[in-house]
Amino acid sequence: MNCLADFSKLKIEKILKEEFSQPSYRAGQLYKNVTRFNSYDEMSDLPLSLRDKLKEKYFDRALDVEKYLVSTDGTVKYLYKLNDGNVIEGAFMTQSYGNTLCVSTQVGCRMGCAFCASGIGGLVRNLTAGEILSQVLCVNRLQGGTAEKRAVTNIVLMGSGEPLDNYDEVTEFLRLVSSPEGLNVSERNISLSTCGLVENVRRLADDGFTVTLTFSLHASNDDFRRSIMPIANRYTIKEIVDAAKYYFSKTGRRVIFEYTMIKGVNINHFDAKRLSELLKGFPCHVNLIPLNPVEEKNLQGCSGAEAERFLKKLHEFGLSASIRKSKGADVGGACGQLRRSYIGQGK
Numbered sequence: 120m121n122c123l124a125d126f127s128k129l130k131i132e133k134i135l136k137e138e139f140s141q142p143s144y145r146a147g148q149l150y151k152n153v154t155r156f157n158s159y160d161e162m163s164d165l166p167l168s169l170r171d172k173l174k175e176k177y178f179d180r181a182l183d184v185e186k187y188l189v190s191t192d193g194t195v196k197y198l199y200k201l202n203d204g205n206v207i208e209g210a211f212m213t214q215s216y217g218n219t220l221c222v223s224t225q226v227g228c229r230m231g232c233a234f235c236a237s238g239i240g241g242l243v244r245n246l247t248a249g250e251i252l253s254q255v256l257c258v259n260r261l262q263g264g265t266a267e268k269r270a271v272t273n274i275v276l277m278g279s280g281e282p283l284d285n286y287d288e289v290t291e292f293l294r295l296v297s298s299p300e301g302l303n304v305s306e307r308n309i310s311l312s313t314c315g316l317v318e319n320v321r322r323l324a325d326d327g328f329t330v331t332l333t334f335s336l337h338a339s340n341d342d343f344r345r346s347i348m349p350i351a352n353r354y355t356i357k358e359i360v361d362a363a364k365y366y367f368s369k370t371g372r373r374v375i376f377e378y379t380m381i382k383g384v385n386i387n388h389f390d391a392k393r394l395s396e397l398l399k400g401f402p403c404h405v406n407l408i409p410l411n412p413v414e415e416k417n418l419q420g421c422s423g424a425e426a427e428r429f430l431k432k433l434h435e436f437g438l439s440a441s442i443r444k445s446k447g448a449d450v451g452g453a454c455g456q457l458r459r460s461y462i463g464q465g466k
């Protein structure tokens with residue numbers, strides 16, 4: 120059964136007219152309620168008889184918060200329960216330029232990256248556009264926001280799942296969340312993180328989307344990338360950089376390369392040199408991320424001094440780079456950790 124958040128206002132108008140014989144002004148009322156993340160019980164501006172009929176065919180909400188943890192740095196980690204009992208997670212982070220919500224696009228993930236807890240156990244299923252949107256609607260409401268004055272100002276598609284492996288639902292989500300009739304979040308305030316599904320990177324540009332693209336690179340050579348990211352068996356780093364260049368040429372949006380620093384593995388002089396050879400002259404940015412340890416894997420993060428040394432090398436080679444501050448580490452800030460511990464407890 121679909122949830123109401125799966126639909127645009129136009130589609131809701133059509134449903135109300137064709138399935139419930141309702142006048143068009145009801146669509147505006149219902150859509151406003153959906154945007155506020157209201158339950159049927161809270162939709163008091165709609166007749167009870169209509170709400171009862173809607174209940175039989177559509178969920179009012181796609182998810183509920185099952186659990187949340189607040190970090191000492193203010194990050195709130197949410198565990199949501201979907202209507203089919205699956206759980207996904209997200210994180211709300213406050214920053215000087217606004218508040219960012221990290222959303223999930225799949226239950227689990229089939230990409231199997233070695234440093235990520237979301238990939239353990241594989242893909243369970245894709246989320247629908249409404250399930251992705253509902254994470255934003257839900258947290259916006261919990262954090263005291265409205266459609267007019269949003270508490271969630273920025274969105275990153277960086278939770279569990281590979282967004283471009285769920286292309287149709289993710290792009291529908293982008294349409295819904297940026298719609299002026301909904302939350303009206305500009306694509307400039309949305310980042311999409313991909314491990315580099317190059318055909319869909321090109322498709323995203325061709326379909327006219329202009330979100331900020333972030334590529335999970337994490338390696339300066341294909342051999343090492345293959346050892347931590349199975350997707351590297353399908354695409355070389357060069358193919359990914361070429362797709363990034365294509366996206367930039369079509370959208371004018373500067374792309375970001377994410378590089379998780381793994382102790383003793385991918386942060387030496389030659390890694391910095393190879394990265395600079397790959398990216399020199401391309402207006403992009405390298406985001407260095409200290410590895411959040413994942414208990415199930417034997418990979419360690421580097422020290423602050425090692426991270427600074429690697430950053431300095433990249434600067435010396437002429438790359439734009441910075442170290443991303445890890446948020447919410449004390450509450451399982453890394454993607455997939457909260458869900459893993461929840462599933463591990465057999466809940």
Ligand code: SF4
Pocket residue numbers: 228229230231232235236237238278279280281314335454
């Ligand atoms: S890093 Fe992203 S693509 Fe890789 S397993 Fe985790 S969620 Fe999937």
